[in-house]
Amino acid sequence: MTTRHARCLCGAIRVTIRGDLDDIAACHCSQCRRWSGHVWAAVPVPEDRLSIEGADHVRWFRSSDKAERGFCATCGSSIFWRAFGRGETDVALGCLEPPTGLRLQRHIWVGDKGDYYDIADGVPQEERQ
Numbered sequence: 001m002t003t004r005h006a007r008c009l010c011g012a013i014r015v016t017i018r019g020d021l022d023d024i025a026a027c028h029c030s031q032c033r034r035w036s037g038h039v040w041a042a043v044p045v046p047e048d049r050l051s052i053e054g055a056d057h058v059r060w061f062r063s064s065d066k067a068e069r070g071f072c073a074t075c076g077s078s079i080f081w082r083a084f085g086r087g088e089t090d091v092a093l094g095c096l097e098p099p100t101g102l103r104l105q106r107h108i109w110v111g112d113k114g115d116y117y118d119i120a121d122g123v124p125q126e127e128r129q
Contacts, residue, residue, distance in 0.1 A: 028113035
């Protein structure tokens, strides 16, 4: 079984992910751009395959009536996004320890993307999710 690790900038939060990962996406919605400073790239991980060491450093912000976002209370790293009741948590790709062996599979919410960049990598784009 594949095991990957992720962490926040200061290392107060360490994440272990067990198993294969799929549906790697970059979200271009205005909330994700504000949250991350640009594009939010993440991978969904089922809760039973995700372990968080330093969970007491995670602060959750309810960003809508459908989801919340988790960040490090010490360094401010944006690490998690999760929809209520979905049973999985998206982990930021930028927090994964290299080599990840992963490739972006799709762009979502491109109809809401910023006007300051183009998406020209050939990866499939979805107007919404």
